[in-house]
Amino acid sequence: MRLISYAEAINEATFQLMDKNPSVFVMGLGVTDKSGVFGTTLKARAKFPDRVIGLPIAENAMTGIALGAAAGGMRPIFTHQRMDFLPMAMDQIINHLAKWKFSMGGKGSAPVVIRAIIGQGVGGGWGQACQHAQSLQAIFAHIPGLQVVMPYTAFDAKGMLIASVCNDAPVIFIEHRHLHGLKGDVPRKMYEVQLGKAAKLRTGKDVTIVGLSAMNIKIKIAVDELSKYGFDAEWIDLRSLKPWDEKMILKSVRKTKRLIVADTGHKSFGAGSEIIATLAEKLAGKLKGVKRISLPDMPVPAGPTIEKEYYPCANDIINAVFEMYGKKPVSNREYMKDSEPEVDFKEAF
Amino acid sequence: MIQMSKFKKSADLDNVKMVDFYRQMLYIRMVSVALRQSALKMELKCPVHFSFGQEATAVGVGMNLKKKDAIVITHRSHAPYLAKGGDLKKMIAEIYNKKDGTSGGIGGSMHLNSPEKNIFCSAIVSGGISIAAGLALSFRMKRKNNVAVAFFGDGAVEEGGLSETLNFAALKKLPMVFFCENNMYAVNSHISETKAVHEVSRIARAYDLPAIRIDGNNILEVYKAVKTAVNRARNSRGSTFIEATTYRWLEHVGPRFDHISGLRPEKEVRKWISRCPLKSYEKYLLKKTIINNKEISKFKVNIERRIKAAWEYMDRSPYPKLKQLEKII
Ligand SMILES: Cc1ncc(C[n+]2csc(CCOP(=O)(O)OP(=O)(O)O)c2C)c(N)n1
Numbered sequence: 002m003r004l005i006s007y008a009e010a011i012n013e014a015t016f017q018l019m020d021k022n023p024s025v026f027v028m029g030l031g032v033t034d035k036s037g038v039f040g041t042t043l044k045a046r047a048k049f050p051d052r053v054i055g056l057p058i059a060e061n062a063m064t065g066i067a068l069g070a071a072a073g074g075m076r077p078i079f080t081h082q083r084m085d086f087l088p089m090a091m092d093q094i095i096n097h098l099a100k101w102k103f104s105m106g107g108k109g110s111a112p113v114v115i116r117a118i119i120g121q122g123v124g125g126g127w128g129q130a131c132q133h134a135q136s137l138q139a140i141f142a143h144i145p146g147l148q149v150v151m152p153y154t155a156f157d158a159k160g161m162l163i164a165s166v167c168n169d170a171p172v173i174f175i176e177h178r179h180l181h182g183l184k185g186d187v188p189r190k191m192y193e194v195q196l197g198k199a200a201k202l203r204t205g206k207d208v209t210i211v212g213l214s215a216m217n218i219k220i221k222i223a224v225d226e227l228s229k230y231g232f233d234a235e236w237i238d239l240r241s242l243k244p245w246d247e248k249m250i251l252k253s254v255r256k257t258k259r260l261i262v263a264d265t266g267h268k269s270f271g272a273g274s275e276i277i278a279t280l281a282e283k284l285a286g287k288l289k290g291v292k293r294i295s296l297p298d299m300p301v302p303a304g305p306t307i308e309k310e311y312y313p314c315a316n317d318i319i320n321a322v323f324e325m326y327g328k329k330p331v332s333n334r335e336y337m338k339d340s341e342p343e344v345d346f347k348e349a350f
Numbered sequence: 351m352i353q354m355s356k357f358k359k360s361a362d363l364d365n366v367k368m369v370d371f372y373r374q375m376l377y378i379r380m381v382s383v384a385l386r387q388s389a390l391k392m393e394l395k396c397p398v399h400f401s402f403g404q405e406a407t408a409v410g411v412g413m414n415l416k417k418k419d420a421i422v423i424t425h426r427s428h429a430p431y432l433a434k435g436g437d438l439k440k441m442i443a444e445i446y447n448k449k450d451g452t453s454g455g456i457g458g459s460m461h462l463n464s465p466e467k468n469i470f471c472s473a474i475v476s477g478g479i480s481i482a483a484g485l486a487l488s489f490r491m492k493r494k495n496n497v498a499v500a501f502f503g504d505g506a507v508e509e510g511g512l513s514e515t516l517n518f519a520a521l522k523k524l525p526m527v528f529f530c531e532n533n534m535y536a537v538n539s540h541i542s543e544t545k546a547v548h549e550v551s552r553i554a555r556a557y558d559l560p561a562i563r564i565d566g567n568n569i570l571e572v573y574k575a576v577k578t579a580v581n582r583a584r585n586s587r588g589s590t591f592i593e594a595t596t597y598r599w600l601e602h603v604g605p606r607f608d609h610i611s612g613l614r615p616e617k618e619v620r621k622w623i624s625r626c627p628l629k630s631y632e633k634y635l636l637k638k639t640i641i642n643n644k645e646i647s648k649f650k651v652n653i654e655r656r657i658k659a660a661w662e663y664m665d666r667s668p669y670p671k672l673k674q675l676e677k678i679i
């Protein structure tokens with residue numbers, strides 16, 4: 002057992018990738034800072050200062066520069082402190098990066114990894130507001146030519162970053178600020194976690210609960226509580242949003258006939274919508290209940306009380322299962338709390 | 351390098367106006383001090399970017415604008431918001447995320463919007479610059495004699511949006527002012543790490559816009575430059591780029607000094623504090639006997655009263671509820 006944090010796992014993976022392959026480099030705002038993007042670029046910076054490049058604030062052109070460098074044989078990891086800054090780079094991401102290989106009839110490759118961090122506090126109280134706490138994965142997952150991953154565990158953060166950088170197609174690698182401090186068992190050696198494969202974290206027969214990124218923290222609480230009520234939930238961490246592991250989820254839902262997707266993004270046209278639609282197509286007439294747990298269709302508000310109302314909690318997941326089984330909803334404050342302590346507000350950026 | 355420019359009284363300034371400048375800067379400083387205490391007590395639940403040391407820039411602009419003129423401000427919002435006449439009570443309530451805040455409490459410090467006062471805010475670096483140009487375009491199209499000012503930092507100069515807007519503003523002779531507060535840092539990056547040209551106003555000359563670089567800690571200099579620019583805009587002679595050099599005293603976000611954590615040289619921070627825009631101007635006014643200590647004390651008492659009232663207003667205001675927000679999407 003070797004317990005390290007999610008942020009430390011990314012720090013280690015980045016260093017090992019650069020150590021092994023001189024084409025790998027890191028670029029981004031704040032990557033050379035003392036705090037090293039929440040500690041994730043420190044080791045690389047200490048060992049390979051020439052390959053950790055701080056940038057001007059110019060997301061769109063810098064994405065083009067990452068793409069051009071990749072076309073020239075490099076493997077950039079472009080790091081953003083907030084996912085909210087990616088909209089500045091949409092032209093290069095959507096029109097260029099995603100189309101690079103396709104527009105050349107399959108000849109080119111664009112091994113660019115874009116790290117983006119969702120600035121949400123799980124229990125709320127961070128006050129980041131509507132321009133610093135967005136969760137935009139569905140937008141990227143909509144675009145053919147992009148892969149989108151959202152690791153939840155420290156083990157996956159390392160293995161999926163390595164797999165992403167070694168992959169020849171672009172990857173949007175999405176972290177969640179609340180996950181950075183979570184510890185997990187992470188091997189010291191380099192290893193890959195295959196993109197496109199989900200992870201089954203609990204086997205059950207009554208309902209399938211699919212989680213993305215930090216929503217898995219809440220699912221973890223929910224499945225334990227549900228078992229006290231006699232519900233045996235199957236819990237799948239999706240890990241990869243594009244491509245997603247249709248096979249595993251189909252197999253699970255064939256068994257449970259019920260599906261809940263818990264996403265960090267907004268409800269309409271979101272990840273849950275896509276997964277549920279696909280299953281509706283494939284299991285027509287066999288589904289007994291589906292439910293999306295997500296953010297409301299409303300920009301993120303700031304405020305210590307309103308954020309608690311805004312973000313879904315374990316209690317919502319429990320009630321979704323109760324509803325499917327015709328059981329009266331509960332409202333237990335205990336399930337509304339997170340299992341993990343709130344990150345100190347000092348670190349709120 | 352950091353020589354303070356001399357205060358020079360221009361002919362159009364009377365003593366009343368000059369005292370107004372001081373009172374406005376004092377007001378912003380005292381509000382910031384009070385807010386900093388709140389932040390140190392961990393009472394603020396949103397990221398707060400303080401403007402200590404950047405009061406002259408805000409006041410120099412604000413004193414030149416009418417209510418119907420527009421400004422678009424940034425994450426570092428308090429000083430320009432107050433200088434443009436933004437409501438203090440609503441600002442404090444907003445920063446405390448209360449329902450009676452200027453954005454309903456759901457924006458916090460990074461979203462000090464006040465459309466009724468023509469104050470708009472974006473926390474995306476450079477995001478507000480083109481919006482200010484759009485406001486200027488609307489003034490032109492509606493034949494209003496108003497001006498739009500875009501506030502932005504040196505960091506925003508790196509974004510393509512500024513160049514794109516400069517070109518359009520120059521082409522259309524928009525009634526706007528590009529007002530860059532060059533405090534030499536974007537988060538923890540010194541300007542030398544991010545830009546080949548440190549005199550950022552030079553960018554405007556490539557678009558044939560008049561550009562001026564001034565001492566942003568000298569209120570009289572700021573006032574004069576902005577006055578010229580605003581007059582140009584009002585008289586349909588087009589936009590101006592003003593680069594006001596200045597310095598933020600505290601960390602990028604939050605209430606602490608960052609030289610303690612080694613992010614900036616202590617000597618540099620001390621040097622800039624020694625040329626405080628408020629204190630240096632106060633000294634000048636006292637020396638010229640335009641103001642006396644008794645008056646200063648009176649101002650302070652008055653401002654303290656306003657601050658107290660603002661905190662009371664905030665205390666009385668409830669937190670907003672999610673249900674109430676559904677109507678505003
Ligand atoms: C498009 C975008 N990229 C990155 C950020 C993160 N960020 C917030 S403030 C800031 C620095 C801004 O520096 P400057 O424009 O000089 O303003 P100052 O903070 O000095 O007032 C950065 C990079 C952002 N808000 N928006």
Ligand SMILES: [Mg+2]
Nearest residue numbers: 503504535536
């Ligand atoms: Mg700056």
